[in-house]
Amino acid sequence: MKKFLLSACLAGENVRYDGGNTRIECETFRKLVESGLAVLVCPEVDAGLSAPRRPCEIRGEGGGGSVLDGKSEVINDEGQNLTEQFVKGAYMSLEKALENGCSVALLKHRSPSCGSTLIYDGSFSGKKIEGKGVAGELLARNGIRLFSEETLEEAIKYIEEE
Numbered sequence: 001m002k003k004f005l006l007s008a009c010l011a012g013e014n015v016r017y018d019g020g021n022t023r024i025e026c027e028t029f030r031k032l033v034e035s036g037l038a039v040l041v042c043p044e045v046d047a048g049l050s051a052p053r054r055p056c057e058i059r060g061e062g063g064g065g066s067v068l069d070g071k072s073e074v075i076n077d078e079g080q081n082l083t084e085q086f087v088k089g090a091y092m093s094l095e096k097a098l099e100n101g102c103s104v105a106l107l108k109h110r111s112p113s114c115g116s117t118l119i120y121d122g123s124f125s126g127k128k129i130e131g132k133g134v135a136g137e138l139l140a141r142n143g144i145r146l147f148s149e150e151t152l153e154e155a156i157k158y159i160e161e162e
């Protein structure tokens, strides 16, 4: 069994931008979390943002990698630049993963922080593009294997393997 980083909203914590959560309703997953293997993070709230908060998206091409490289920004739907907080939150998540020996992360898909395959395109129109969120990208760059709730079965199998 492996310790794993887990998006707090997937565990039922009310940390999402709308003040709610996206709890995964699955008995096997619940047992994994209760067994103490899960290390909960919310890169955005950990970095000091409130819940609820304005929705944010990555503006510019290249997703989270481009943000980490200083080429794109994270903005909210009022145009406020929150890049600094998103980068800070990503590094806080990486630190937690390393401190706890997590080699895998189960992250909320499509989030500008936690996304691992798809994110919104920065136009706040609901259009999705390929790319990772800022924390997802930083974790992947540091060798942490990413899963989302879309690949839950695969994630559980991988976590349960010795």
Ligand code: SF4
Pocket: 007, 008, 009, 010, 015, 016, 017, 041, 042, 043, 044, 045, 108, 111, 113, 114
């Ligand atoms: S930053 Fe990640 S953990 Fe926090 S609410 Fe968004 S998707 Fe969930």
